[in-house]
Amino acid sequence: MTSRFAPSPTGQLHKGHAFSALTAFALARRSGGRFLLRIEDIDPTRCTRENAEQIFEDLAWLGIEWETPVRFQSEHRADFAAAADRLAARGLLYPCFCTRSDIQREIERAGHAPHGSEGPLYPGTCRRLSGDERAARLAAGTPHALRLDLEKALSLAGPGLTWTDTHQGVQPARPGLLGDAVLVRKDIGTSYHLAVVVDDGLQGITDIVRGVDLFEATHLHRLLQEMLGLPVPLYHHHGLLTDASGNRLAKRDRAVTLKSLRESGVRARDLKKELGFPEDFAV
Numbered sequence: 001m002t003s004r005f006a007p008s009p010t011g012q013l014h015k016g017h018a019f020s021a022l023t024a025f026a027l028a029r030r031s032g033g034r035f036l037l038r039i040e041d042i043d044p045t046r047c048t049r050e051n052a053e054q055i056f057e058d059l060a061w062l063g064i065e066w067e068t069p070v071r072f073q074s075e076h077r078a079d080f081a082a083a084a085d086r087l088a089a090r091g092l093l094y095p096c097f098c099t100r101s102d103i104q105r106e107i108e109r110a111g112h113a114p115h116g117s118e119g120p121l122y123p124g125t126c127r128r129l130s131g132d133e134r135a136a137r138l139a140a141g142t143p144h145a146l147r148l149d150l151e152k153a154l155s156l157a158g159p160g161l162t163w164t165d166t167h168q169g170v171q172p173a174r175p176g177l178l179g180d181a182v183l184v185r186k187d188i189g190t191s192y193h194l195a196v197v198v199d200d201g202l203q204g205i206t207d208i209v210r211g212v213d214l215f216e217a218t219h220l221h222r223l224l225q226e227m228l229g230l231p232v233p234l235y236h237h238h239g240l241l242t243d244a245s246g247n248r249l250a251k252r253d254r255a256v257t258l259k260s261l262r263e264s265g266v267r268a269r270d271l272k273k274e275l276g277f278p279e280d281f282a283v
């Protein structure tokens with residue numbers, strides 16, 4: 001088996017990340033498998049090399065060992081573009097010229113919008129453009145994203161698509177929760193959903209450990225795996241750590257970052273114990 005920890009270097013890691021990374025590492029150690037670290041830095045406006053270096057330091061402090069070289073997603077844009085081309089060749093992507101305010105206006109005009117886990121679903125404005133209009137806007141160089149044509153993908157996939165979560169059992173895939181998701185952003189040429197699915201496939205990840213906040217995204221990821229002919233990993237979505245008042249830990253909350261814990265004299269051994277991990281991971 002091969003597990004991974006795939007942080008985005010948009011800030012400092014906190015205890016919740018430590019829990020996730022330790023869980024993935026322990027899973028690999030216990031089964032004699034491989035553990036990979038992947039830096040999900042596709043968005044240059046939010047990710048920094050310094051944060052990635054800090055991640056290496058934090059994980060080493062925790063006693064986690066990973067294979068090298070580490071895959072930095074920003075160095076593999078061609079892989080994501082190739083995957084997008086394959087989806088496009090099957091007619092599964094359409095250009096979307098909408099800005100956020102266009103979408104907002106369209107939703108208000110329609111008076112209602114189905115809601116997904118990430119807010120109102122895309123109302124499908126650009127899916128309904130005529131071929132001529134689409135061609136004209138493309139020819140004019142209008143900036144655009146590429147969205148998944150969900151209905152088409154679902155009809156190609158057929159019924160019976162499932163994935164398995166170790167805590168919640170077999171899940172019938174419900175990719176409709178995210179609607180016609182953006183797979184290629186206009187600014188960065190890919191998206192989290194596309195890059196994560198492509199890389200997990202390319203890196204042969206068999207076991208994905210991540211927070212339950214990404215549970216709904218997995219429904220879409222399963223559909224993308226099907227469309228791209230990628231194997232389906234086993235998912236281990238874990239609960240999210242909260243602070244004393246029950247709020248989710250956030251990267252911007254300095255008090256709980258691994259760096260600040262370390263600098264205030266907390267020992268990795270004690271943090272691991274607090275999070276429920278034995279010193280040597282051998283259980």
Ligand code: GLU
Nearest residue numbers: 006007008040196209210
């Ligand atoms: N890069 C994502 C994050 O930091 C996690 C990706 C994943 O585990 O699938 O939130």
